[in-house]
Amino acid sequence: MKLDATAKHFAVHSGPEATRHEFDARPGERDLFETYLPAFEALVKEAGVNAVMAAYNRVNGESATASGRLLLDILRGQWGFDGYVVSDCDSVGDIHRTHRIVETAAQASALALKNGNDLNCGRTYAALVEALQQGLVEERDIDVALLRLMTARMRLGMFDPPEMVEWARIPFSVNQAPAHDALARRAARESLVLLKNDGILPLRKDVRRIAVVGPTADNVNALLGNYNGTPAAPVSILQGIREAVPQAEVVYERGAELVEGLEERPIPGAPGPAGPLPPASAEAALAAARRADVVIFVGGLTSQIEGEEMRVELPRCAGGGRADLRLPASQQRLLEALHATGRPVVLVLTAGSALAVDWAQQNLPAILFAWYPGQRGGSAVADVLFGDADPGGRLPVTFYRAEEKLPAFDDYRMEGRTYRYFHGSPLYPFGHGLSYARFEWSDLVLDRGRVARDGSLEVRLKLRNVGQRAGEEVVQLYLAPAGAPRMRAIRELRGFQKFALGPGEEREVSFSIRPATDLRYYDERAKSYAVAPGTYEVQVGVSSADLKLRRRFEVTD
Numbered sequence: 001m002k003l004d005a006t007a008k009h010f011a012v013h014s015g016p017e018a019t020r021h022e023f024d025a026r027p028g029e030r031d032l033f034e035t036y037l038p039a040f041e042a043l044v045k046e047a048g049v050n051a052v053m054a055a056y057n058r059v060n061g062e063s064a065t066a067s068g069r070l071l072l073d074i075l076r077g078q079w080g081f082d083g084y085v086v087s088d089c090d091s092v093g094d095i096h097r098t099h100r101i102v103e104t105a106a107q108a109s110a111l112a113l114k115n116g117n118d119l120n121c122g123r124t125y126a127a128l129v130e131a132l133q134q135g136l137v138e139e140r141d142i143d144v145a146l147l148r149l150m151t152a153r154m155r156l157g158m159f160d161p162p163e164m165v166e167w168a169r170i171p172f173s174v175n176q177a178p179a180h181d182a183l184a185r186r187a188a189r190e191s192l193v194l195l196k197n198d199g200i201l202p203l204r205k206d207v208r209r210i211a212v213v214g215p216t217a218d219n220v221n222a223l224l225g226n227y228n229g230t231p232a233a234p235v236s237i238l239q240g241i242r243e244a245v246p247q248a249e250v251v252y253e254r255g256a257e258l259v260e261g262l263e264e265r266p267i268p269g270a271p272g273p274a275g276p277l278p279p280a281s282a283e284a285a286l287a288a289a290r291r292a293d294v295v296i297f298v299g300g301l302t303s304q305i306e307g308e309e310m311r312v313e314l315p316r317c318a319g320g321g322r323a324d325l326r327l328p329a330s331q332q333r334l335l336e337a338l339h340a341t342g343r344p345v346v347l348v349l350t351a352g353s354a355l356a357v358d359w360a361q362q363n364l365p366a367i368l369f370a371w372y373p374g375q376r377g378g379s380a381v382a383d384v385l386f387g388d389a390d391p392g393g394r395l396p397v398t399f400y401r402a403e404e405k406l407p408a409f410d411d412y413r414m415e416g417r418t419y420r421y422f423h424g425s426p427l428y429p430f431g432h433g434l435s436y437a438r439f440e441w442s443d444l445v446l447d448r449g450r451v452a453r454d455g456s457l458e459v460r461l462k463l464r465n466v467g468q469r470a471g472e473e474v475v476q477l478y479l480a481p482a483g484a485p486r487m488r489a490i491r492e493l494r495g496f497q498k499f500a501l502g503p504g505e506e507r508e509v510s511f512s513i514r515p516a517t518d519l520r521y522y523d524e525r526a527k528s529y530a531v532a533p534g535t536y537e538v539q540v541g542v543s544s545a546d547l548k549l550r551r552r553f554e555v556t557d
Contacts, residue, residue: 001050001155002166004049006052006086007043009054013057014412015321018321020056021091022094022098023057024057032522040052044079052086054070056094058101063095065095066112067115083152085116086117089121090123092108093124095111095112109124109125109137110136128142176231187374188376188380189383192384195361195369196366196434198366200346201436203294209249210295211288211291212251213253214298214334214348215299216258216301217238217254222300225307226307236377241378241382244379252288253280255286256331257330290341295341299348300351300370322353346366346368347367348381349370350372350373352372356402387436390469395433395543419431431474431496436467436471437465439466441549444459444461444549453556453557454515455515456514457553458511460509464506472498475497476544478491478538478544479494481535481537515555533556533557534554534555
């Protein structure tokens with residue numbers, strides 16, 4: 001095998017980032033089995049991952065790294081997982097140091113090992129020798145883990161001569177080969193989400209003067225996110241714009257700090273200037289904007305201020321997490337001043353999480369969300385801005401409004417969260433994303449009106465590009481209760497398909513619905529999944545809030 005895929009972090013691991021080493025997540029049983037575990041179950045049963053990484057936090061009082069319920073009863077017992085479990089780094093040590101479930105490293109190691117954690121990322125399992133001497137574990141407990149781990153290493157060819165291992169002969173020249181760059185560019189284009197467009201996009205390629213402003217326009221950190229490699233030739237968004245319109249005069253001014261008080265650091269080894277960046281000048285940015293035909297503001301966040309357990313305590317930042325959903329204040333002030341010049345401003349956002357850009361939605365003609373788009377992200381952003389590609393991404397999370405009062409982040413109940421349980425009006429709904437093309441939806445048909453709980457039904461509809469441009473659409477299928485009291489979610493995504501259609505092109509789209517998996521809920525009394533008979537509705541559309549067609553069906557006993 002070339003590598004092992006690992007599902008992480010098992011389980012109920014969403015933050016708060018700063019307290020994860022001592023935090024106890026306490027979801028109810030329905031939330032646990034209906035929200036927090038299904039993705040892991042799919043990874044084990046459908047994707048066949050070889051490894052699962054346990055989380056730092058506790059779950060209902062048990063360390064996730066030493067949870068007999070999670071690792072033995074559910075993962076191995078109910079799901080049949082036969083791979084190996086690895087701790088998050090030093091999470092075995094957390095069992096005694098910060099969770100204080102036991103008193104010593106030997107006790108923590110014994111507890112983790114006997115409850116199904118095979119491999120320790122860290123040093124705490126050195127205390128297994130002491131645990132063995134104290135009678136806390138037996139050699140057969142250690143042998144169970146060793147057998148899983150050594151077998152995995154053999155599958156990976158780690159004991160074979162390199163000439164026998166295909167993957168050991170890959171030359172370094174393959175890294176960032178032209179084909180890989182092309183794939184990175186395509187992947188980035190497919191992920192870009194056009195949040196708003198009043199018609200200004202795509203920009204004309206004969207534009208004469210462009211002002212590119214903002215702290216993430218020429219910033220490699222804004223391309224790569226966390227746990228990144230170091231690409232040999234990353235293309236910033238500024239570079240991508242310049243390469244897309246070489247005849248245009250493109251003036252760049254950073255204009256504002258990423259976050260007030262932050263000294264930005266380049267990624268070690270990455271191309272670009274070393275050391276702190278020069279001061280940003282709002283005055284220079286505004287002067288460039290006044291001379292331009294269009295302003296492209298590139299801002300948002302970078303991996304330096306959001307990520308895993310970071311030592312960042314700045315306005316609207318909290319140890320790698322977010323204390324506020326709004327755009328950093330330094331950037332917001334500059335954005336409003338640029339808008340006041342009267343020049344059209346296109347906003348490009350980089351971030352790994354939602355941003356509450358209410359003001360921009362109300363005042364700017366176009367907003368493109370780029371995430372952290374990778375080594376050729378700048379090329380991909382320019383492809384979309386100038387119409388060489390259709391924005392292919394759709395939001396995988398809900399973007400809430402800035403003033404929305406959400407439940408506390410350390411409250412793991414799902415009520416009031418995500419498109420499934422949020423009753424308010426989001427800034428941008430789950431699944432949202434615009435295309436440069438226009439699509440017509442029609443002829444939604446179910447092959448039957450009644451289906452048994454262990455049966456299936458087929459859904460068909462037609463999608464047609466009625467615009468003048470080729471474009472991409474993501475057909476999203478949701479199921480909602482119409483007369484099934486046990487199902488409490490507003491609606492749930494149960495299928496999606498992406499189509500690239502030329503002008504006038506039509507496709508038939510089909511989905512299969514199986515109530516046993518698509519409509520199940522967790523019955524707390526029976527301690528198992530069940531399906532409630534009743535009436536449900538098929539909803540298809542372009543987001544969880546923009547539903548084009550609906551049909552009802554009945555689930556029978």
